[in-house]
Amino acid sequence: MSEPSRKEFWLLCPVCGGKTRTRVQEDTLLVHFPLFCPKCRAVTRINYRKEHMVLCEEPDA
């Protein structure tokens, strides 16, 4: 009973829906995080907070 257990989640690839190798916890905060998908090899920048993942807005070219 030393450490409180936190819920953990595997982030899903927003491109193909596959499971990435990135694991977060319920209180994890990610900002402009480059999420890599080993399945489709896409890298998608995301924000993550409060158990919700949001795609980063790409700046205008």
Ligand SMILES: [Zn+2]
């Ligand atoms: Zn993918």
